[in-house]
Every structure is written in C-alpha cells, then in structure tokens.
Amino acid sequence: MPKAKETVLEIDLAALTHNFDYLKSKLKPTTKFLAVIKAFAYGSDSVEIAKHLEHLKIDYFAVAYVKEGVVLRDAGITTPILVLHPQPVNFKTLIDRCLEPSLYSAKVLNAFIKVAKEQSQNNYPVHIKFNTGLNRLGFWENDVDYICSQLKDTTSISVKSIFSHLAASEAVDEIHFTKKQIKNFEGIAKAFETKTGQKPWLHLCNTSGLINYPEAHFDMVRSGIGLYGFGNSAKEDENLKPIASLKSVISQIHKIEKDETVGYNRAYKASGFEKTATIPVGHADGIARIYGKGKGFVIINNKRAPIIGNVCMDMIMVNVTDIDCYEGDEVIVFDATHKASTLSESANTISYEILTAISQRVKRLLLR
Incomplete structure (x- = not known):
C-alpha cells in the first residue's frame, strides 16, 4: 500500500467482508442480518458500504434519519431500509423513497397513519419500537392495547417488525438487567401476537447482543460497530478487523x-x-x-x-x-x-x- 501523501481515510472493504462473515457465522441460517449504516456508515462512506453489503446479500439496512435513507436510494440501493428515528415532517419523503419508519410513540404512530392514508398507502411496512429499559425511544409494555386499537382502524400500514434496544449487552456486570430486557421483550411480542393474530419479525440484538446473547437473536439482528471492526470487548476485537x-x-x-x-x-x-x-x-x-x-x-x-x-x-x-x-x-x-x-x-x-x-x-x- 502506497504511503499517504495527504490526510486520507482508507476504507478496507475486504475487512468489511471478514466482519460480516464472522458475525453472520454466529447466526442460524434463517436469522436475518440488518446492517446499521447511519452517520455515514460510522464515519466511513455509507453509499460504498451499502453497495458492498448489498453485494454480500445483506437483508436490511438501518439509518437514523430519513435524509440518510434518501442518499442511499439516490445511489441505487434497493435493499429495505429501516429509519430508526424519523421525524413526522419527513414522512411523505419517507414514503416517496420506500423507506420504512420506526414508530415509537402515539404521536408518531398517528402522524404516520395520517400521512399514509393521505398518500393512499395500503399495508405500508412499519416497525414498532418498544422501550424495555434503555429509556431513549419506544412505546411502553402497557401500550400494546393502544397500538392494537389503532391498527384495527386502518389498512394503510402493516407491522413488519417489533423491536427494542439492549442497554448494556456488552457489560458482564449487567447480565441480569439484559436478561430482564429480553424477557420483557418476549412478553411484549407474545401480547402483540395474541391481540392481533399477527406475527411480525422480532429483533433486539445489537452487535454485543448478537455476540453475547444468542438466545435473543429472534428473527433478525442488528449490527453497527461490529461491521466496522469493533466488538465492544478485547476478546471480540481480536476476531474483527477495523475497516x-x-x-x-x-x-x-x-x-x-x-x-x-x-x-x-x-x-x-x-x-x-x-x-x-x-x-x-x-x-x-x-x-x-x-x-x-x-x-x-x-x-x-x-x-x-x-x-x-x-x-x-x-x-x-x-x-x-x-x-x-x-x-x-x-x-x-x-x-x-x-x-x-x-x-x-x-x-x-x-x-x-x-x-x-x-x-x-x-x-x-x-x-x-
């Protein structure tokens, strides 16, 4: 490799392939893999990372905001994209570009249903976010009845997945808390399925959860930092390659x-x-x-x-x-x-x- 002659960020796509293969090897063949490529793919290049992962047959992408998803669509990315923190002001654009929203509160749920109706959508895929302990975004466990009541009154949206986020899956001294989150999430999923008769995909694990809690892989896992070469522990860092x-x-x-x-x-x-x-x-x-x-x-x-x-x-x-x-x-x-x-x-x-x-x-x- 030639020596640098100016300030440059080298992005090693072979290392990305290695990390993807390593993380995917921990999954069952039926478990889907979602790549988190928000924040310019963790400071690298979201378009090039997405293109490479699409070539590797990634199942899903996630970004933080609608604008990030638009950039990927403009670059020709066709893989489904979950928007983790959409703002209602961007819902029309989100639909226009075939992005899929995380709906995490009553206000956001109702706002999206309204826009979906106005845009004549039928069974538009959405993802319902529940708060199981991170206390950042998400419906509470006791909101299941309310969500189900809203879903019964519309055909504009369809729940593609239910998900939550682990708060401390890398911490060995927080195993009890993480297992409690997993149990709470399973309870929410069961209640939703019972009340709606639907069985959406379930996903909970981030990179550390993927590595440390195989029992919680469910239907899909989400990996961000792991794909870029960091496993949140010295042991796992040895198995990954910084890109x-x-x-x-x-x-x-x-x-x-x-x-x-x-x-x-x-x-x-x-x-x-x-x-x-x-x-x-x-x-x-x-x-x-x-x-x-x-x-x-x-x-x-x-x-x-x-x-x-x-x-x-x-x-x-x-x-x-x-x-x-x-x-x-x-x-x-x-x-x-x-x-x-x-x-x-x-x-x-x-x-x-x-x-x-x-x-x-x-x-x-x-x-x-």
Missing part, C-alpha cells in the same frame, strides 16, 4: 528551544530543546480538542508522538524529539494495528465517537 484507517503526513518540522511555546494560547511549553511536527488534521476533521495537551497521539515510523498544545481547526502539533522523521513522512492516526479504540481511550471516550466524527472533507480511499 477504517485515518492517515496523514508531516507538513513541517520545527526545532524549538526551552520555554518556547506551541500553538494557540501557548498551551505547550518546551522543557528543553525539542522537535515538533505539524500534521494537516484538526478538530474540523474529527480530532477533537480533548485529544490535545498530551492526551492523544499519532504514530510516526512505528513510534507514538503525543499531541502537544491545543488541537487546531486544521492541524495538530506533535512531539517528535525522539523520533527519526522528516517532512512528508506518513502519520497514522489510527488503523487496524493502532486502533481507534486505543486512541479514544486516551481521552476517556469510545471508538464510536472518533470514527463518526471524521469530517466529510477528509478524502476517502476504498481498498478492495
């Missing part, structure tokens, strides 16, 4: 004397003669200010170079006093070896945050 590598170059090297300062607000002061390198990536590219002042680091010629001073909008400065390097040398922010999870831990955050923060101005390079 994204953020690389850059050294733009300039400075030699500074003791007590000279670096960057805005003179946030770093040299303790002696030092050598610094300026890298063309900053908080406008997704490297938040929290990584400054020695918390974060990059890799140059296989050595860690700590970020010094404040992260700038378009640049960071790193200490390379003990690194043999030159202007134009490649810089690794994270890759399959130097993982985003390790960098994120240095700032007491998670891989999701740094991955999804990578700016759209950063050039994407597909590796096939």
